[in-house]
Amino acid sequence: MEDNVVSWPRQNFSRRSLVVGGALGLTSAAGVTAALRPEPARAAAGATRKVTIYAEALPGGLFGYGLAPGKATVPGPVLEMWEGDTLEITLVNTTDQRLSIHPHGVDYSTDSDGSPFNASFNKPGETRTYVWRSREMFAAEGRRFMPGSAGYWHYHDHAMGTEHGTGGVAKGLYGALVVRRRGDILPEKQFTVVFNDMMINNRMAPNTPMFEANLGQRVEWLAIGHGGTFHTFHLHAHRWADNRTGMLEGPADPSQVIDNKDLNPGSSFGFQVLAGEGVGPGAWMYHCHVQFHSDGGMAGIFLVRNADGSMPPGAEEAIHRFQGHVHTAQHG
Amino acid sequence: MEDNVVSWPRQNFSRRSLVVGGALGLTSAAGVTAALRPEPARAAAGATRKVTIYAEALPGGLFGYGLAPGKATVPGPVLEMWEGDTLEITLVNTTDQRLSIHPHGVDYSTDSDGSPFNASFNKPGETRTYVWRSREMFAAEGRRFMPGSAGYWHYHDHAMGTEHGTGGVAKGLYGALVVRRRGDILPEKQFTVVFNDMMINNRMAPNTPMFEANLGQRVEWLAIGHGGTFHTFHLHAHRWADNRTGMLEGPADPSQVIDNKDLNPGSSFGFQVLAGEGVGPGAWMYHCHVQFHSDGGMAGIFLVRNADGSMPPGAEEAIHRFQGHVHTAQHG
Amino acid sequence: MEDNVVSWPRQNFSRRSLVVGGALGLTSAAGVTAALRPEPARAAAGATRKVTIYAEALPGGLFGYGLAPGKATVPGPVLEMWEGDTLEITLVNTTDQRLSIHPHGVDYSTDSDGSPFNASFNKPGETRTYVWRSREMFAAEGRRFMPGSAGYWHYHDHAMGTEHGTGGVAKGLYGALVVRRRGDILPEKQFTVVFNDMMINNRMAPNTPMFEANLGQRVEWLAIGHGGTFHTFHLHAHRWADNRTGMLEGPADPSQVIDNKDLNPGSSFGFQVLAGEGVGPGAWMYHCHVQFHSDGGMAGIFLVRNADGSMPPGAEEAIHRFQGHVHTAQHG
Numbered sequence: 001m002e003d004n005v006v007s008w009p010r011q012n013f014s015r016r017s018l019v020v021g022g023a024l025g026l027t028s029a030a031g032v033t034a035a036l037r038p039e040p041a042r043a044a045a046g047a048t049r050k051v052t053i054y055a056e057a058l059p060g061g062l063f064g065y066g067l068a069p070g071k072a073t074v075p076g077p078v079l080e081m082w083e084g085d086t087l088e089i090t091l092v093n094t095t096d097q098r099l100s101i102h103p104h105g106v107d108y109s110t111d112s113d114g115s116p117f118n119a120s121f122n123k124p125g126e127t128r129t130y131v132w133r134s135r136e137m138f139a140a141e142g143r144r145f146m147p148g149s150a151g152y153w154h155y156h157d158h159a160m161g162t163e164h165g166t167g168g169v170a171k172g173l174y175g176a177l178v179v180r181r182r183g184d185i186l187p188e189k190q191f192t193v194v195f196n197d198m199m200i201n202n203r204m205a206p207n208t209p210m211f212e213a214n215l216g217q218r219v220e221w222l223a224i225g226h227g228g229t230f231h232t233f234h235l236h237a238h239r240w241a242d243n244r245t246g247m248l249e250g251p252a253d254p255s256q257v258i259d260n261k262d263l264n265p266g267s268s269f270g271f272q273v274l275a276g277e278g279v280g281p282g283a284w285m286y287h288c289h290v291q292f293h294s295d296g297g298m299a300g301i302f303l304v305r306n307a308d309g310s311m312p313p314g315a316e317e318a319i320h321r322f323q324g325h326v327h328t329a330q331h332g
Numbered sequence: 333m334e335d336n337v338v339s340w341p342r343q344n345f346s347r348r349s350l351v352v353g354g355a356l357g358l359t360s361a362a363g364v365t366a367a368l369r370p371e372p373a374r375a376a377a378g379a380t381r382k383v384t385i386y387a388e389a390l391p392g393g394l395f396g397y398g399l400a401p402g403k404a405t406v407p408g409p410v411l412e413m414w415e416g417d418t419l420e421i422t423l424v425n426t427t428d429q430r431l432s433i434h435p436h437g438v439d440y441s442t443d444s445d446g447s448p449f450n451a452s453f454n455k456p457g458e459t460r461t462y463v464w465r466s467r468e469m470f471a472a473e474g475r476r477f478m479p480g481s482a483g484y485w486h487y488h489d490h491a492m493g494t495e496h497g498t499g500g501v502a503k504g505l506y507g508a509l510v511v512r513r514r515g516d517i518l519p520e521k522q523f524t525v526v527f528n529d530m531m532i533n534n535r536m537a538p539n540t541p542m543f544e545a546n547l548g549q550r551v552e553w554l555a556i557g558h559g560g561t562f563h564t565f566h567l568h569a570h571r572w573a574d575n576r577t578g579m580l581e582g583p584a585d586p587s588q589v590i591d592n593k594d595l596n597p598g599s600s601f602g603f604q605v606l607a608g609e610g611v612g613p614g615a616w617m618y619h620c621h622v623q624f625h626s627d628g629g630m631a632g633i634f635l636v637r638n639a640d641g642s643m644p645p646g647a648e649e650a651i652h653r654f655q656g657h658v659h660t661a662q663h664g
Numbered sequence: 665m666e667d668n669v670v671s672w673p674r675q676n677f678s679r680r681s682l683v684v685g686g687a688l689g690l691t692s693a694a695g696v697t698a699a700l701r702p703e704p705a706r707a708a709a710g711a712t713r714k715v716t717i718y719a720e721a722l723p724g725g726l727f728g729y730g731l732a733p734g735k736a737t738v739p740g741p742v743l744e745m746w747e748g749d750t751l752e753i754t755l756v757n758t759t760d761q762r763l764s765i766h767p768h769g770v771d772y773s774t775d776s777d778g779s780p781f782n783a784s785f786n787k788p789g790e791t792r793t794y795v796w797r798s799r800e801m802f803a804a805e806g807r808r809f810m811p812g813s814a815g816y817w818h819y820h821d822h823a824m825g826t827e828h829g830t831g832g833v834a835k836g837l838y839g840a841l842v843v844r845r846r847g848d849i850l851p852e853k854q855f856t857v858v859f860n861d862m863m864i865n866n867r868m869a870p871n872t873p874m875f876e877a878n879l880g881q882r883v884e885w886l887a888i889g890h891g892g893t894f895h896t897f898h899l900h901a902h903r904w905a906d907n908r909t910g911m912l913e914g915p916a917d918p919s920q921v922i923d924n925k926d927l928n929p930g931s932s933f934g935f936q937v938l939a940g941e942g943v944g945p946g947a948w949m950y951h952c953h954v955q956f957h958s959d960g961g962m963a964g965i966f967l968v969r970n971a972d973g974s975m976p977p978g979a980e981e982a983i984h985r986f987q988g989h990v991h992t993a994q995h996g
Contacts (some may be wrong), residue, residue: 110946117986243918254575260598266924266953282442287597322449586907592930613775621930654781
C-alpha cells in the first residue's frame with residue numbers, strides 16, 4: 001500500500017483538475033492517476049491512514065499542495081476518505097510563508113484547525129501534522145440523525161497573507177476532499193473545477209485543459225468556489241440531483257434536478273454523470289453562467305469520446321472553433 | 333392537434349409572463365392562453381411533438397421568440413413536455429443576427445446544442461431544427477437512480493453577440509421550459525418571472541404587469557435568472573418547498589420550506605401555490621429581496637381576486653398606492 | 665404565563681444574537697434568556713398568543729425591536745411559534761418614523777403585510793396589531809402535501825425610509841422567527857447571526873460578542889441575510905444537513921451535508937449542532953467565506969467550553985490572538 005497516494009479508495013480512474021479564475025480563466029491543471037484498487041472499502045470503519053503533503057512555491061507567484069516533493073499542483077490532489085476513517089496529514093512547508101491546511105466537512109481538534117488564532121499552522125520551513133476524522137451519522141431523537149461527514153468537501157490554506165489565509169486561497173492552496181459513505185458508487189474518472197477570483201498567472205479560455213471521458217464512463221465532478229465573487233456552474237447536456245450524491249435516492253427522492261448551481265466562496269458540491277448518456281459523444285461546454293464571467297474565459301470543454309476512445313465526428317472542428325472563437329472574443 | 337401550440341400538456345390555464353431587469357425593472361409581458369386539454373398526459377412516454385418557433389426583432393432593440401409570425405414576446409412562450417417525450421423545434425430566424433435556442437435540463441446532440449463552437453445555430457434568415465429529448469430516471473446501483481429530466485427549466489439563445497449568446501440573453505431571447513413527471517399536479521395558471529440585468533427598453537415598477545388569479549386557484553410560478561448579477565426571489569404571503577415540485581413528497585419529506593430563493597444567472601426553479609390560501613385575497617408583492625434591486629423597481633403585484641373574480645376590498649387602493657409610491661420613490 | 669416573553673415554546677436555554685454587517689462587521693449583540701418551560705408544546709394546535717413589541721430608536725442612528733420599553737436590541741428578540749398556532753403582535757412605535765413588522769413563512773392578511781401600499785404600517789407614535797398565523801402541511805393530490813409553516817424564518821420592517829423598508833432593514837429592524845413542527849427537537853442554546861451591509865455604528869471583529877456553549881450542548885444557529893450583497897456563512901468544525909431542520913430525517917434522507925451556505929438578502933436558515941461534538945472544546949470561528957468580507961471583520965468566535973463550563977486549555981490564548989490578530993489586520 002502506497003500511503004503517499006492520498007486518494008482513497010484507490011480506483012481505476014484518472015483525475016484531471018483545473019482552476020477557473022473568477023471572470024478571468026484558468027490557472028493550471030493537475031492530473032493524478034490512482035492505482036487500481038479492487039475492493040471498494042475496508043471491512044470496518046475506523047481505519048487511520050497517513051499521508052505526507054508538500055506545500056510548495058510554484059512559478060508565477062502561485063503555491064500548491066502535492067503528494068511528493070516537486071509535484072505540487074493547483075488545485076492540490078483530491079483527498080478521499082471513507083466515512084468513519086481518519087486521515088493523518090504530515091504537511092511539509094517548503095516555502096518561506098506561513099501556511100496551513102484547513103478542511104471542510106470533517107472533524108478536527110483546535111490544533112488541526114489551520115487558523116492562526118488557534119496557533120495551528122506551519123511556520124516557514126516547518127513540518128506539522130494535522131488529523132482529520134470523519135464520522136457516520138448517529139441517531140438523535142425520533143427518526144432524526146445528526147449528520148455524518150459524507151460529502152463533496154474541500155480543503156484550503158487558512159494562514160497565508162492574512163488571518164484567514166486569503167493569500168493562500170488566492171494563490172492556489174486548495175483542493176477537493178471527498179468523504180464517501182459505504183455503498184456509494186465509485187466513479188471511473190474525476191474532475192475538479194475551482195471557480196475563483198482573478199489570480200496572477202491565470203490562464204483563460206481557450207487555454208484551458210479539456211476534461212475527457214469515453215461515452216458511458218461514470219465521471220465525477222468536484223466543484224469548489226473561492227475568493228470574493230459569486231458564480232454559477234453550468235454543464236451542457238448533463239444534469240444531476242441537488243443532493244448529497246447527485247443521484248436520486250429512490251423514486252420518491254424529492255430533490256430538484258439541476259444543471260446550473262451557485263458556487264460561491266467556501267462552497268462545494270459534487271455529482272456523477274455518465275459521459276454523453278442520452279446525448280452522445282462530442283465537445284460539451286462547462287462554464288460559469290454569469291454572463292460576463294463566461295465571456296471573460298470561465299469556460300472549457302468536456303470532451304466525450306466514442307466508447308472505444310476514438311474521436312467523434314465533428315469534435316476536432318468544434319474544439320478548434322472553441323479555441324479560435326474564444327480567442328477572437330478576447331482579443332477582437 | 334395544433335402543433336403550433338407549444339404548451340404541452342394543453343390545459344385550461346392562462347399564462348402571463350414578464351421579465352424583471354436586474355435592479356432596473358420590467359421589460360415586457362407576454363400572455364399565452366393554451367386550449368383546454370382534458371387528458372393530462374398521453375398513455376405512454378416516447379411521443380414526439382413538432383413546433384415552429386419564430387425569432388424576431390422587437391421594438392426597442394429587443395428580440396423575442398414566438399409561436400407564430402409577429403407574435404414574439406419577452407420572455408418567449410412556456411414550452412412543456414412530459415418526461416420521456418421529445419420536442420422537435422423548427423426555429424425560424426427572421427432577424428439579421430446569428431442566434432440559436434439552447435435548453436437546460438433535456439437531452440440533445442451536439443447539433444442541437446445551440447453553441448457556435450458546435451456550429452449549431454441559425455445564420456441570419458436561416459431556418460434550422462433542434463431536437464430536445466427528455467427521459468425518465470433509471471436505476472443505477474443499489475437504491476440510487478440517475479435523474480430524469482422532470483423539472484422547471486429554461487431555454488435561451490447561445491449565439492447572438494458573443495460566443496455565449498450574451499447579446500441574446502441581454503435582449504430577450506429566453507423563456508421557460510417545464511418537463512413534468514407523469515402524476516405531477518397541473519396548474520390552473522402559470523406566471524414566468526425572469527430576473528435579468530438592466531436592458532434597453534426596460535420597464536420598471538410601477539409599470540409592471542400584474543399577475544392575477546382568483547382565490548384558491550392553483551398557480552404555477554416559473555422563476556429564471558439571467559445576466560451578470562445575483563438576485564433573490566421573494567413572494568409575499570405564499571411559500572413553497574425547496575425541492576423539485578415545491579410541494580412536500582409525503583410527510584417525511586425533509587425539504588426546507590422557503591419564500592425567498594437565490595435566482596442567479598442560468599438558474600431556474602418553479603413551484604405551485606394556491607392563490608391566497610390561508611391569507612385571503614388582496615394585492616401581494618413579489619420582488620427581488622436585494623434591497624437596492626427592489627428599490628430600483630424589481631417588484632410587482634400578485635393580485636389575488638375573490639373566488640368569483642371580483643375585486644377584494646382595498647385592492648384597488650393598494651394597487652393605486654403601489655403605482656404611486658414606487659413612482660414617487662423613483663422620481664421624488 | 666408571561667405573554668411578554670415572546671419565545672415559544674419556553675425553554676431552558678439562553679439566547680445570544682448578533683448582527684454581522686456585510687464586509688463591515690458587527691453592530692450589536694442581544695441576549696435574551698427565556699424562562700424554563702417543562703412541556704415542549706401545547707396539546708393541540710390552534711392556540712393564539714399575544715405579545716407586545718416596542719420599536720425604538722437606539723444610539724448611533726439604529727432602531728430595534730424589543731419585548732419591553734427600553735429593551736430594544738439589534739437583532740430583535742427571537743419569536744417562536746408551534747406550527748398551527750397564531751401570534752398576535754401589538755407593535756408600539758415609539759419612534760418618529762413610519763415602520764412596520766413583516767414576517768416570512770407565516771400567514772397574514774393584507775392588513776398585517778407591513779407594506780406601505782397595503783397601508784399596513786405604524787405611523788410615528790402609533791400602536792398597531794399584526795396577526796401571524798401558522799399552519800401544518802395538508803394533502804394535495806397523490807402523496808403530495810402543500811407545505812406548512814415550520815421553518816427557520818425571520819421578520820423585518822417593510823416601511824421605513826423607502827417603500828420596501830430599506831431604511832429599517834439597514835438600521836436594525838429585524839429578527840429571527842422560528843416555527844417548529846410538533847416533535848422537533850428543542851435546543852438548549854440559540855444564536856442569531858445576521859449578515860447585512862455596512863451600517864452606521866457597525867462593530868467589526870474583534871469587537872464581536874462571542875457565542876458560548878458547553879461541550880455537548882444542543883445549540884441552534886439562526887442565520888439571516890439582509891441588504892444588498894451576497895454572503896456565505898461558514899462554521900468551523902461543525903456541519904448540518906441542508907434541509908428544514910439541519911438533521912437527517914432517517915438514514916435515507918438524501919440531503920447534502922454542508923458547513924458553508926449562501927446567505928443572501930431575504931434568505932434565512934437554521935440548524936442545530938452539539939457543541940464541540942467529535943472535535944472537542946475550544947475557540948471555533950464562524951465567518952463569511954467571501955474572503956474580503958471575513959478579512960473586513962465578518963468573523964467571530966464560537967467558544968465551546970468544557971462540559972462543566974470551565975475554560976479549555978489554550979482557549980484564552982486563542983481568543984486573545986483572535987482579537988489581536990484581527991485588530992492588526994484591520995489597522996496594521
